Amino acid sequence: MKEMSSGQQPQKHYGITSAISHAPPREIDNQYTKKLSDAMKPFGVFEDEDELNHRLAVLGKLNNFVKEWISEISESKNLPPSAVTNVGGKIFTFGSYRLGVHTKGADIDALCVAPRHVERTDFFSSFFEKIKLHEEIKDLRAVEDAFVPVIKFKFDGIEIDLLFARLALQSIPDNLDLRGDSMLRNLDIRCIRSLNGCRVTDEILYLVPNKENFRLTLRAIKLWAKRRGIYSNMLGFLGGVSWAMLVARTCQLYPNAVAATLVHKFFLVFSKWEWPNPVLLKQPEDSNLNLPVWDPRVNPSDRYHLMPIITPAYPQQNSTYNVSTSTRTIMSEEFKYGLSVTDEILQGKTEWSKLFEPPNFFQKYKHYIVLTASASTEENHLEWIGLVESKIRVLVGNLERNEYITLAHVNPQSFPGSKENRSENDFVSMWFIGINFKKVENAESVNIDLTFDIQSFTDTVYRQANNINMLKDGMKIEAMHVKKKQLHQYLPPELVQKKKRSIADLNRSSNGSSSKRLSLDSSHLDSSRDTDSGTPFSSPTPTCKPKPSPLTRSALSMSCANPAVVANAPSPPAASPPAAVTSGDVEPSAGSGPGEEPAPPDDQPRVDAQPPLNGAPPAAAATTTTTTAPSKRPHSPTQEDLAKRPKDPEVGGVVPSVNNPGWSLFTLLRLPSMELPDASSPLPASQSCRVVKNSIKLALNRHK
Helix, strand or coil, X not given: CCCCCCCCCCCCCCCCCCCCCCCCCCHHHHHHHXXXXXXXXXXXXXXXXXXXXXXXXXXXXXXXXXXXXXXHHHHHCCCCHHHHHCCECEEEEEHHHHHCCCCCCCCEEEEEEECCCCCHHHHHHHHHHHHHCCCCEEEEEEECCCCCCEEEEEECCEEEEEEEEECCCCCECCCCCCCCHHHHCCCCHHHHHXXXXXXXXXXXXXXXXXXXXXXXXXXXXXXXXXXXXXXXCCCCCECHHHHHHHHHHHXXXXXXXXXXXXXXXXXXXXXXXXXXXXXXXXXXXXXXXXXXCCCCCCCHHHHHCCCCEECCCCCCCECCCCCCHHHHHHHHHXXXXXXXXXXXXXXXXXXXXXXXXXXXXXXXXXXXXEEEEEECCHHHHHHHHHHHHHCHHHHXXXXXXECCEEEEXXXXXXXXXXXXXXXCCXXXXXXXXXXXXXXXXXXXXXXXXXXXXXXXXXXXXXXXXXXXXXXXXXXXXXXXXXXXXXXXXXXXXXXXXXXXXXXXXXHHHHHXXXXXXXXXXXXXXXXXXXXXXXXXXXXXCCCCCCCCCHHHHCCEEEECCCHHHHHCCCCCCCCCCCEEECHHHCCCCCCCCCCCCCCCCCCCCCCCCCCCCCCCCHHHCCCCCCCCCCCCECCCCCHHHHHHCCCCCCCCCCXXXXXXXXXXXCCCCCCCHHHCCCCCCCCCCCCCCEEECCCCEEEEECCC
């Protein structure tokens, strides 16, 4: 490396552009970083030394189990003794634990790597039986037919999700590095998917200039995202790997900065980022293995991704293909809010605790859609809500395409249904979607019909459940429109009241709450599992019984009932009269910019520019991708329109149910089309299931 005129060596280059600043930290920056770390402690984001050592001991035991098992299986397959002795085998970790940002009680994502003579069937048979005999292993279950096959268990109190990959090697040395692309040669797709998590995590760590600064910054950003309700890959926000890549890019741009500065710069960079320019940690490379990679120059569908954040390991994928117009708008607003708060913090005007205050979602909007999923048993309920939650982004997309809706904001947290408002043995979860309606212009009133938007969503869920043989008696989904003033009928008072709780209350709630899991809006971070999915959980049970009203009755429900019940079931009730909405209820237009509509199917005409394959900050970005978005749908389609409707273009996602562990965080390859439901899939026979279709209609009136 050539020396500079000053005699100093030039700075090492990180990322695909030069750094914005190489400035070293000042003493005050270190002080702010210490205060940031202290502010995060009440939320349980740090483990103590004993807990960390316990994890290391458990992983050591598991690694020994794997080596013993591979030796035994090698012997049974008549390998020579010399080969059996050196056959090896190894456990790799990935996800939040590997990144060094896991929280108290979080699970460990791990990968078992075996040599070429060990089959996947061996892993799910002989290895499963071997660890089953160990007294420290609890809650053992295998999910062999999942998108990414996995064995899940608790080892001495620590939850572990263990994947399997077989490499084309005779032995697995302890110093094996999975980052080399040649490792993927001649592997089946399930092994490539399983390896993807480790390869992405290792590449991220390799590409940041200072791992400790990166880790503390990422802990702060993940806590902020969870507190602000924008941490969920499944629902169209960002998941753990995406937040990690954004923080890593910030570290590349400010390689010498400490965490307090990096948190502020994170908000500065991404509040001004010109989406859909992609965020890249390194220049994509072609390894000539013929695996599908993200490249809008080649793949037309990639041009419609609204907020692309590209994984650095081959095969490169967009980790944010679930992001919609609404979720990008919401996250962009949160980036700007985070910038304003951190500006105040670094000016000494406020404390770091303000950054982690949750928004009051239930005061933000005047209109909400309440989505309810219920089942008759706890096991069926867990399976059912996993499917329903994985499809909520379909409903958000449907609502976004309504010409009178400017924003559909889903709260990632779910809430239990009121005992007074359900059958005695039902298990119920509710999600809330805040709606902004377009400002009514040049009209005395406008009738808005959401029936089709919601019906097409329920049809999607229904077909998926039918295609994978999940649908059971008692499984039901309902959607209804409510106004803000009616939310108290569904939620406890502390969630819908205007007054925010103090930070002292937040800290007390974090440390001493009797409930394991409260919603974000009830000011407690759920740190029991650090995953991408927004898994439903128990919240304080509402004490108010919802009163029947034209709004609550104007629900669209779908249930699977016993044939005897269906035979005597009443006809679907008539559509409820439109709910009058005064002009004061009409929200001002959000004003989406060009290219912010959901992506049309690939076969629709478009005019677009190819985005540059760079991850530069806005100032360095040369061009911005533009697309011609499909026009919003002005009304619910007629039966004739439905008959002409093309097949559902929805891309595949992982359903996090008891039959599928949900590896959307690192598994970025899509499901084959044969595994997806579409509009041509038949609805179940009428003798076994009942579909009730009611209308959800509103009338918007403006001031005269």
